[in-house]
Amino acid sequence: MRESADERHDRLLELVREQGSARVSDLAGQLGVSPVTVRRDVETLAERGLLDRVHGSVSWPRSAASTAGAGAPPGGGGLVIGLLAPSATYYFAEVIRGAHDAAAQAGARLILRISDYRPKEDKARSEGLLAAGAEGLLIAPGWQAAGDQAAYGDWMSELPVPAVLLERQPALGSTLDDMDRVCSDHRHGVLLAVRHLVGLGHGAPLLVARADSPTALAVRAGYDEALGALGLEQPRPVIDSVPAELDRGRFEEAVRAVQTAVTTGGVTAALVHNDVDAIHLVQRLAELGVRVPEDLALVAYDDEVAALADTPLTAVAPPKRQVGLYGTRMLVERLSTGPRGRTPEPQDREHQGRQEPGQQEPGQHLALLPRLHVRDSCGATAPR
Incomplete structure (x- = not known):
């Protein structure tokens, strides 16, 4: 099947994110398309604030790198948050932008991986985020069909770090229904x-x-x-x-x-x-x-x-941007207070107000109108 422009944009963004910066001519060869097509794609993505352009090259946005540490190497200090999204263009571009803004406000570094709506790859992409140093995950699985959650979603209930689902509502009573989430209603x-x-x-x-x-x-x-x-x-x-x-x-x-x-x-x-x-x-x-x-x-x-x-x-x-914004804030709060069901250590309590011994943090399902x-x-x- 012929690759759509959105799919090509996602591959281009993934290449630039991994490399930090790249020449347009090199991207054309890696993507298997003409330099004219890549220049047109870069112009579109730059207008959306997803890339920076300079003298025949492109780079990951400096605004995100400077405010949220997106260009820093893993382990360079500060909280690291991983975001798995099915796309970086239509619809999810605004979700990603909101997550960037909230990460910047928290002094955190946001790292991104794209699944291209291939739910089979969600687990591997998330493992890549963890390997890159992510201490918590924002996850918008690449589900498309009604049965995709059951077929490709169980791994999320066994994650070793806190996670927040974005724009996904798991089946009532499923193992994923207990996860924190932020969704549009x-x-x-x-x-x-x-x-x-x-x-x-x-x-x-x-x-x-x-x-x-x-x-x-x-x-x-x-x-x-x-x-x-x-x-x-x-x-x-x-x-x-x-x-x-x-x-x-x-x-x-x-x-x-x-x-x-x-x-x-x-x-x-x-x-x-x-x-x-x-x-x-x-x-x-x-x-x-x-x-x-x-x-x-x-x-x-x-x-x-x-x-x-x-x-x-x-x-x-x-409210796409707010989904990313509030989801990131929820995750940062979760990371600061400890996993659900665990009483924070005494030294942690000064950061979250008074909390009685044995009290557990409730899970959150936030619906935005x-x-x-x-x-x-x-x-x-x-x-x-």
Whole structure:
């Protein structure tokens, strides 16, 4: 299968992180692409603050290195935190940035590894972080399918250091359900979208969604709950969405299904996961005579690039940066107070306030609420 731009960006970032700095020409050879492609990728990543550029070379951001010790060698002093993320671009770029900021505030060094959404590699990548000196881990596993946790997640319950899950909610009652975690409450995000569309006078919106990530699965589950909470009936079965660049045929099937729902089924509103799919969908629907927002009010989910569409898209924005920020703070606090279930040593208590002997630190599950950013695609300038 042809490598996507996001996958190539992740490989490029991993190479630069490991090497500290690299020439563009060398990266082209290592990635197996042309120097023109690498220069374009570097420009994109530098604009996002993920790389620094100088005279034909790139380096890991100096801001992160100077404030959080990211460029220091292992064992150079200060707390070392490892972050495992499935991607360093779409969605998770903001999570990583929030973790960087919190690490800098704590005087800690943050080191990053990318799994490229290959859950089989999560354990090995985390072992690499531990070998590099990580004293605690922030983990966003590369799960995609519903069964990935059961197949590839048990190792996290046996980690020798404290860990915090990011943007992942393990199955209730599983061994991972006891782990600290910080997540976006996607159910609440979907409810915001549905309630907004209904408040504008539409019936229950159609859901067009992927099924290839934990966020996508949470959006689907949240859709059913939102309809139930608002007393609405599902207008049509969920339309499965796939990236247009990966499977043009299946993408076209999804577009035609939406067109039919609008022209013959009386559907006037839709919620689409994710932004990129929503932009492609709007463009293709326009070619088929279905206009947004005149014929179809539309809300996207993720709010990464929704504002940049020809018709700026109303979108649900999960608090991605805050997930990384609060997750890192939670981990730093855990590292400062000792493992859960252990009473801190007497000399540690002065750093955390008074604590009775035998008292245990409780685990934490922190849910952060998404926000709805209203733009032109709903035909309204503000929610009612």
